[in-house]
Amino acid sequence: MDLWEQIFWGSVVLVGCIIFHVVGIGATSAVLDRIAKDEAHPRRAGTLLLLVAVAGVTFLHVAEIWFWAAAFMRDRLFGELADSVYFALSTYTTVGYGDVVLSRGARIFAAFASMTGMMTFGISTAFLVAYISRLIGRGGPNWS
Numbered sequence: 001m002d003l004w005e006q007i008f009w010g011s012v013v014l015v016g017c018i019i020f021h022v023v024g025i026g027a028t029s030a031v032l033d034r035i036a037k038d039e040a041h042p043r044r045a046g047t048l049l050l051l052v053a054v055a056g057v058t059f060l061h062v063a064e065i066w067f068w069a070a071a072f073m074r075d076r077l078f079g080e081l082a083d084s085v086y087f088a089l090s091t092y093t094t095v096g097y098g099d100v101v102l103s104r105g106a107r108i109f110a111a112f113a114s115m116t117g118m119m120t121f122g123i124s125t126a127f128l129v130a131y132i133s134r135l136i137g138r139g140g141p142n143w144s
Helices: 003-036 042-074 081-092 108-138
Strands: none
Touching: 003 042, 003 081, 003 108, 042 081, 042 108
């Protein structure tokens, strides 16, 4: 890919992942609101809220890593799916071990995967902090 193709396709996958993440956070929030209405068992509801919030966020991140792995495979940047998933995971989480690198014609495209991870981890962190704050404010789960 040339420079502008990398920027274009990297932006497309990045924006797609951000939209997916925000919609997924919204769906998780709707499920959490339904669980929160279970006032008959506030401690159980609080624990379930936390569990569902973390599971929802984890699912979103794993799905986005798979989106990036699929994008790398679509562009034939890796011969095997395992290599593509490994590279997507290490790049998305910004660990970037460096044992697998791309050619010059795909480096910028791959950098968008790390941008995706940074942005979505920020959104997820804000979401989880807000929910944990709400849980503490309503008295459950009891962490003392």
